[in-house]
């Protein structure tokens with residue numbers, strides 16, 4: 001059977017669209033490996049630019065990883081108990097608090113950064129430390145953690161499960177540790193991956209808060225675009241993708257899994 | 264362990280009087296059933312015993328000589344089977360059953376020994392390593408029971424443990440549960456709204472209505488000597504015989520019944536199994552409905568008294584709707600009851 005003209009047309013459109021999206025990316029990646037972009041591939045392939053990125057921006061990579069880890073730590077320590085408290089006390093006050101925690105979702109990162117600068121800008125020791133950026137990241141990512149955990153907690157009969165554990169002799173902390181947390185794990189995992197991905201990829205807020213000595217991965221990317229030769233910027237893009245894409249995929253997977261559990 | 268409840272009542276924050284002051288004692292190893300319609304306060308009383316709910320001031324709960332009224336749930340050492348079972352979905356059958364022992368820091372070897380023993384008693388040995396999420400309703404119910412008894416609780420509490428199962432399974436599990444409870448020899452309080460369940464599992468039954476204890480006694484006692492119209496209706500489905508009471512007789516729409524000389528005052532009640540079809544019978548009525556149910560006919564008969572009377576008829580042949588029949592009711596089978604609480608239902 002010969003393919004019909006309409007089928008061929010659809011295929012062509014699909015391929016063109018894909019090419020439209022992928023070719024610039026491929027070109028950019030290739031540029032990162034080309035000795036001289038303006039002379040094209042004929043100038044030869046090299047890993048030199050990747051090495052340069054490493055020399056110039058390794059600290060950005062490490063700062064971002066460190067910030068993400070610290071941010072994850074704080075969102076876990078604050079977010080999981082907060083979600084638990086909200087789930088255990090369904091009432092008007094809880095709904096108000098939930099909205100309040102979610103406020104950073106609606107406020108643009110820039111406005112959040114401005115507020116932080118106005119509030120703490122004069123405390124120069126704090127203002128110039130990585131902890132300042134961390135505060136921004138925690139504020140920005142906390143709602144995602146709380147929401148992800150809360151959704152899973154609300155989907156199970158938390159009260160009765162805990163009462164069951166209590167009649168079996170478990171004190172409140174033991175119940176939290178052995179019943180609440182293990183059953184909330186899919187939500188915690190989804191929240192954790194979201195927090196790490198957002199923290200590593202966050203630009204708006206971080207760009208406002210950063211100092212020349214504290215460039216995170218995306219801020220470094222902008223910096224390389226603005227001030228380095230094209231090959232280095234391209235190589236940097238590659239590094240950025242390699243770090244963020246697996247996280248995005250994992251986050252998607254974990255969120256889908258958590259959503260299946262809550263249904 | 265003896266369970267003593269003194270003057271326990273519960274008023275919820277919204278003002279609901281879920282339980283009026285109630286006192287009762289359950290002897291060591293005894294199985295007591297709390298029987299009553301939905302919303303009468305059974306679960307509330309059970310939760311007060313467990314420590315999941317605090318009684319109003321003045322109430323007291325004792326386990327033997329120990330006053331546990333102010334003791335937290337986790338220190339009371341009670342076993343509870345929840346209506347929804349509340350199994351831990353993150354653990355296997357074995358994990359669920361071992362939980363109470365683990366939390367109490369029982370040694371590993373002892374844990375294994377006790378869990379194996381309880382799993383065997385509850386016919387769960389083959390399922391020990393399955394996740395609880397893949398079990399059937401009946402299996403879950405047994406896991407809930409095994410989990411509750413594994414730590415050797417002082418009192419075992421069961422909240423409608425069979426109500427989440429479908430009817431066929433419920434019948435077969437009822438006797439199995441009764442047998443298992445006897446084996447454990449733990450003082451147990453068993454909540455149900457099903458009279459058959461209460462009668463067949465419990466040593467004594469406490470009938471509740473609207474937050475008050477109506478009567479407590481052996482199943483036969485409740486059936487033969489109900490203390491109030493409510494108990495008579497709820498246990499054994501007694502039906503009122505509305506009519507005019509005169510010395511020595513009861514005049515009904517469908518005829519006259521001679522009463523014994525010592526008949527008590529009060530409303531006359533009769534049960535379906537005590538109404539017999541008899542051509543010589545003193546009463547007359549008209550068949551309204553006929554249905555066949557396991558081994559006998561159920562006849563709905565009108566015009567004997569105000570409401571339709573139900574009679575069970577064991578014969579091979581049944582009259583047909585519209586037929587006029589004569590009925591015999593032995594005077595001894597009539598119950599005369601006075602409503603003390605002003606309740607008629």
Ligand SMILES: Nc1ncnc2c1ncn2[C@@H]1O[C@H](COP(=O)(O)OP(=O)(O)O)[C@@H](O)[C@H]1O
Pocket residue numbers: 275276277279280281299300301302303304305306307308
């Ligand atoms: N937490 C609560 N707050 C307010 N009212 C309640 C609460 N729990 C139960 N009730 C009310 O108390 C009454 C008795 O409830 P319950 O003990 O659950 O009855 P049962 O188990 O016999 O069906 C019902 O009217 C119920 O609505």
Ligand SMILES: [Mg+2]
Pocket residue numbers: 302305306307
């Ligand atoms: Mg109940």
